[in-house]
Amino acid sequence: MKLWLDGGLQDIETARVSVFDHGLTVGDGIFETVKAVEGRPFALTRHLDRLTRSARGLGLPAPDLDEIRRACTAVLDANPMPLGRLRITYTGGHGPLGSDRGEHGPTLVVALGASARRPDTTAVITVPWTRNERGAVTGLKTTSYAENVVALARAREQGASEALFGNTVGQLCEGTGSNVFVVLDGEIHTPPLASGCLAGITRALAVEWTGARETDLPLDVLERADEIFLTSTLRDVQAVHRVGGRQLPDAPGPVTAKAMRVFDERAGDDLDP
Numbered sequence: 001m002k003l004w005l006d007g008g009l010q011d012i013e014t015a016r017v018s019v020f021d022h023g024l025t026v027g028d029g030i031f032e033t034v035k036a037v038e039g040r041p042f043a044l045t046r047h048l049d050r051l052t053r054s055a056r057g058l059g060l061p062a063p064d065l066d067e068i069r070r071a072c073t074a075v076l077d078a079n080p081m082p083l084g085r086l087r088i089t090y091t092g093g094h095g096p097l098g099s100d101r102g103e104h105g106p107t108l109v110v111a112l113g114a115s116a117r118r119p120d121t122t123a124v125i126t127v128p129w130t131r132n133e134r135g136a137v138t139g140l141k142t143t144s145y146a147e148n149v150v151a152l153a154r155a156r157e158q159g160a161s162e163a164l165f166g167n168t169v170g171q172l173c174e175g176t177g178s179n180v181f182v183v184l185d186g187e188i189h190t191p192p193l194a195s196g197c198l199a200g201i202t203r204a205l206a207v208e209w210t211g212a213r214e215t216d217l218p219l220d221v222l223e224r225a226d227e228i229f230l231t232s233t234l235r236d237v238q239a240v241h242r243v244g245g246r247q248l249p250d251a252p253g254p255v256t257a258k259a260m261r262v263f264d265e266r267a268g269d270d271l272d273p
Contacts, residue, residue, distance in 0.1 A: 002078040004071035004110040009078060012111070021107055023091025026099055027144035029107075030054040030091075033233050036084035036112065039076045042233075042271050044069070046201045051088060054140040061106055063090050071110040085113045085234060089143065118235050120260070121251045123160040123242035124175070126222065127151045131165045131173040133196030141198060148176035160242070162230060166219035167196045178235060179203035181212060183227035183255045188212035202231040202263075205273060209266050210259045222246070227253035229260075237263045 001012040023029035032051050035042040048065050055063055068088060076086065089109040095102035129151060132138060151163035155176075162175045174180060174197035181190045190207065191197050192214040206212060222228065228240035228248065237260045239252030252260060266273065 001112070002075065003112070004075050004108070006108055007067075009074055015109075017107060017109065018094045020094050020097070020102075021091055022093060022095040022101060023089065023107060023143050025095065025097055027142065027146075028058070028060075028092035028095070028099075028101065029089060029143035030058060030060065030141055031143055032088045032141065034072070034086040034088065035115075035233050036076055036081075036086045037271070038082055039080055040271050041072055041076070041086055042267065043201050043205070043273060044072065045272050046204070047088070050141065050199065050201065051090065054142065055090065057140045058137065058142060060090065060092060063106070063108070068108070068110065071108070075110050075112050079112045081112070081114050083115045083117065085115045087111050087113070091143065115234055118238055121239040121241040122162065122230070122235075124162045124164055124228075124230070124240050125155050125158050125160045125244050126219065127154055127163045127165060129165065131167045131196040133167045133169070133173070133194065135196075138196050139193060139199060152176045164222070164243075170219055171195050172217040172219050172221055173197050174200075175230060175232075178230040178232040179206075181206065181229050181231065181259075182217065182221055182225035183229075183253065184221070184225060186226075186255060188255060188259065189215040189217060191215070191217055200231060202233055202236060205266070206231050206237060206259065206263060209262050227251065227256045229256045236260070236267070 002009045005015045032047040091107045093106045094104040155163040165173045167173045173195045179200040222243045230238045239256045241251035
């Protein structure tokens, strides 16, 4: 396996990032996860646009998108696989052991791991912790993921693949690595970006392709929604068959099944929508 590190391909066994890299010491970095199908990235332009927005929001130098595209191509060509998780990581680079940044410039890593198609349905839980919809890094895809690690571990303990958060005012927000949609009286709804959720790439495409409405939703909507589904880069559209102790035995329901079918068809027609 080969990855791209700061300007070129390197063997995964010998590639090294400084122990003083700000992405390691204080989580000062951003990233994107891109689905790769038969060596071709899906929605790469949208992912790079979001990477640029995240860099701007974190105060990092604007990433060189031409280099990142070259890196993605090189890594995909060097590691052929039918379905992959292409990870672009961009950090503050070598810095002091504190929150101040150094002068060495950013670190860029592009790596690839094998993936498999997700099941059509999954179980989720809610967690007692909240997303801060007014935080300094709200809406940015940063490498500061410890909160998600803790919540996802709680989900795994309860036989679920995802944990859903409310925000500080009790509204439904998002999962650790996914966006959430609910079906109410035949209509699809998803929390708006103002809820504090990440502007998911798959979320945006699902909204465009299904006509879903962005709606402020109380967290307890999960107790009465007719159908629930998640979206993310590697889940695409995935139905929920259990949320906490509540079973949705007919998942995927008819609205979710149609959304899954529409997404598969549209994504298959255009790899960079």
